[in-house]
Amino acid sequence: MSEKLDTHGTAEICDIHRENIQVFQPMSFKSYGGKTRCSGEIVTVSLYEDNSTLKTLLQTPGNNRIAVAKVSGDFCAVVGDNLCKFAIDNGWGGIIIDGFVRDTNMLKTMPMTVLAMGTYPLRSSKKSQGKIGDTLEIAGVKVDHGSYLYLDEDGILVTKEKFSDINFVK
Ligand SMILES: O=C([O-])CC(=O)C(=O)O
Numbered sequence: 001m002s003e004k005l006d007t008h009g010t011a012e013i014c015d016i017h018r019e020n021i022q023v024f025q026p027m028s029f030k031s032y033g034g035k036t037r038c039s040g041e042i043v044t045v046s047l048y049e050d051n052s053t054l055k056t057l058l059q060t061p062g063n064n065r066i067a068v069a070k071v072s073g074d075f076c077a078v079v080g081d082n083l084c085k086f087a088i089d090n091g092w093g094g095i096i097i098d099g100f101v102r103d104t105n106m107l108k109t110m111p112m113t114v115l116a117m118g119t120y121p122l123r124s125s126k127k128s129q130g131k132i133g134d135t136l137e138i139a140g141v142k143v144d145h146g147s148y149l150y151l152d153e154d155g156i157l158v159t160k161e162k163f164s165d166i167n168f169v170k
């Protein structure tokens, strides 16, 4: 007897839609937030040693979208409990940082999905401008602004559009 699942995680999406997804390389991201799953439209953010563009973005309505940021330059933490609180208050679906976060003792208690490459205690400078909307190269995948992301305990995958036949686990 086979039971039909009424919700799907990333593993089921991979089985159903293998041809239409790109999967992030493993061992690239760790989960730091109080939530470990999310799905939603991607907003891409390019940062260079400065989190102000991301900070401003997270203070605008998220409508359940996912902020995906790539950070270059010197090591710095671009998200901590303050930015995480903005994301929660403004209805963002998740924050994915190809870079570092801090205040992780707080982040783990907060109802937000926050993934990053690792932790670093030093904050970013406020000297440079970031940019929204670039295509980012992250964990072996080209991530387009406006594409769709599914993330859970098994991994992260992106697709051009939301799958209408998928009822993603909450
Ligand atoms: O303030 C910053 O730049 C990062 C941070 O610690 C926070 O978001 O709490």
Ligand SMILES: [Mg+2]
Binding pocket: 080, 081, 082, 103
């Ligand atoms: Mg902080």
